[in-house]
Amino acid sequence: MIPFELHVPTSVDEALDLLERFGEDARPIAGGTALVLLMQQRLVRPEHLVSLGQVRELQGIEAGNGTLRIGALSPHRSIETSGVVRSGWPLLAETYRRVATVRIRNVATIGGGLAHADPNQDPPAALIALDARVGIAGKHGRRELPVEELFTGYYETCLEPGEIVTHVSISRPPRPIRYAYLKFLPRTADDYATVAVAVALDVDDGRCRDARIALNAAGPTPIRAHAAEDLLKGQALQPELLRSAAATVPAIVDPISDSRGSANYKRRMAEVFTRRALEQALA
Numbered sequence: 001m002i003p004f005e006l007h008v009p010t011s012v013d014e015a016l017d018l019l020e021r022f023g024e025d026a027r028p029i030a031g032g033t034a035l036v037l038l039m040q041q042r043l044v045r046p047e048h049l050v051s052l053g054q055v056r057e058l059q060g061i062e063a064g065n066g067t068l069r070i071g072a073l074s075p076h077r078s079i080e081t082s083g084v085v086r087s088g089w090p091l092l093a094e095t096y097r098r099v100a101t102v103r104i105r106n107v108a109t110i111g112g113g114l115a116h117a118d119p120n121q122d123p124p125a126a127l128i129a130l131d132a133r134v135g136i137a138g139k140h141g142r143r144e145l146p147v148e149e150l151f152t153g154y155y156e157t158c159l160e161p162g163e164i165v166t167h168v169s170i171s172r173p174p175r176p177i178r179y180a181y182l183k184f185l186p187r188t189a190d191d192y193a194t195v196a197v198a199v200a201l202d203v204d205d206g207r208c209r210d211a212r213i214a215l216n217a218a219g220p221t222p223i224r225a226h227a228a229e230d231l232l233k234g235q236a237l238q239p240e241l242l243r244s245a246a247a248t249v250p251a252i253v254d255p256i257s258d259s260r261g262s263a264n265y266k267r268r269m270a271e272v273f274t275r276r277a278l279e280q281a282l283a
């Protein structure tokens with residue numbers, strides 16, 4: 001690994017000052033599970049690492065006024081095990097439980113994962129299904145946008161140079177939702193998904209009031225299945241309708257062929273797992 005200087009700011013402003021001062025030579029670091037690997041492989045060579053570990057504002061999980069706020073530095077494991085998350089946003093706790101191994105989940109953070117933007121990661125589909133928003137801070141101010149709008153390509157986000165993710169916020173759904181996160185893992189239980197689907201359904205008396213469906217590992221970014229959602233909304237959720245909704249998915253996904261399967265295979269599995277996720281959510 002090439003030498004670097006470590007900076008340990010204690011506030012967001014101090015972190016932003018450092019990132020501005022060192023510009024392209026600096027990178028923020030949270031859990032380090034992705035960045036350190038990239039540095040070891042010399043794919044990135046930052047001369048300055050700005051550790052976010054001591055920035056209090058980026059820590060903690062709290063819920064108030066029907067909104068969940070998760071600090072960017074929250075490790076995956078703390079989201080998986082949080083009583084607040086498990087009772088109010090169980091889809092999220094269940095999704096984080098499915099990430100890799102406990103060792104990884106103890107270290108990797110929600111903010112680091114979003115900024116890393118690997119489309120094979122688990123949390124984005126569930127965050128999109130829950131209509132989560134991501135908080136961002138930069139030298140020119142703060143903004144919040146839907147998680148869905150954060151991702152722009154393979155390992156690419158709309159974060160400007162020097163900006164950091166501060167938090168994720170999610171409103172409590174007006175009524176309990178039916179949900180499922182299905183991760184297709186044909187190789188090992190701690191692998192990245194071959195394809196994965198998150199489903200959140202608002203169902204009243206067998207009829208769908210609202211539906212949000214998103215997929216991971218199915219294209220350069222997480223993909224929202226709008227056509228499938230539109231077919232379900234306002235309808236009685238019969239098995240044939242679930243099949244028809246899932247059948248719209250192959251046309252909107254754009255997977256790559258890799259060691260987890262060919263693009264065609266993943267496209268087929270995206271349909272199969274969408275149908276199964278819908279069935280599981282309603283079971």
Ligand SMILES: Cc1cc2nc3c(=O)[nH]c(=O)nc-3n(C[C@H](O)[C@H](O)[C@H](O)COP(=O)(O)OP(=O)(O)OC[C@H]3O[C@@H](n4cnc5c(N)ncnc54)[C@H](O)[C@@H]3O)c2cc1C
Pocket residue numbers: 027028029030031032033034035036052072073098099100101104107108109110111112113114115116118120121122123163164165166190191192193
């Ligand atoms: C072996 C292995 C298996 C894994 N399997 C899975 C899996 O199956 N599913 C899954 O979802 N994840 C998995 N992960 C985790 C995932 O791929 C990332 O490594 C992790 O989410 C990154 O989080 P981090 O906090 O460690 O980020 P870091 O490694 O610290 O940073 C990652 C990137 O984000 C930037 N960054 C970090 N924090 C911020 C911030 N707050 N604001 C702006 N930029 C920031 C860094 O500069 C860097 O570019 C796995 C990781 C490993 C090592």
